[in-house]
Amino acid sequence: xxxxxxxxxxxxxxxxxxxxxxxxxxxxxxxxxxxxxxxxxxxxxxxxxxxxxxxxxxxxxxxxxxxxxxxxxxxxxxxxxxxxxxxxxxxxxxxxxxxxxxxxxxxxxxxxxxxxxxxxxxxxxxxxxxxxxxxx
Numbered sequence: 001x002x003x004x005x006x007x008x009x010x011x012x013x014x015x016x017x018x019x020x021x022x023x024x025x026x027x028x029x030x031x032x033x034x035x036x037x038x039x040x041x042x043x044x045x046x047x048x049x050x051x052x053x054x055x056x057x058x059x060x061x062x063x064x065x066x067x068x069x070x071x072x073x074x075x076x077x078x079x080x081x082x083x084x085x086x087x088x089x090x091x092x093x094x095x096x097x098x099x100x101x102x103x104x105x106x107x108x109x110x111x112x113x114x115x116x117x118x119x120x121x122x123x124x125x126x127x128x129x130x131x132x133x134x135x136x
Contacts, residue, residue, distance in 0.1 A: 004135045013125040014045040020119045021080055024111045036092055046127040053129055061131030068125055075120040077112045
């Protein structure tokens with residue numbers, strides 16, 4: 001990064017509430033004895049805003065700022081499933097043969113149908129942290 005350059009990161013804060021549609025997928029993966037590569041379907045969270053800011057300071061950044069925000073989004077079951085298969089869980093689905101892909105999607109769709117609209121509302125804390133590389 002060039003001197004004076006800015007870094008910005010945003011991710012979920014640790015301790016957010018479980019999101020039932022993901023819990024259902026994780027249960028299905030266990031039930032069907034499927035395996036995820038470690039990087040699939042995982043993300044890193046900030047444990048706390050002070051720890052996120054300290055991470056940037058240890059990396060040599062100055063003018064570090066950390067703030068918390070909230071992400072809220074109401075999914076429809078169909079839009080959530082499409083997003084999950086095509087984006088968030090794409091590596092998992094690409095690793096499966098077509099019959100297993102269809103089986104997993106079908107089972108997931110059936111179980112998602114048992115949820116209500118509030119189960120598809122994500123409202124979780126995110127952390128934003130920025131820092132600037134020293135100019136000299």
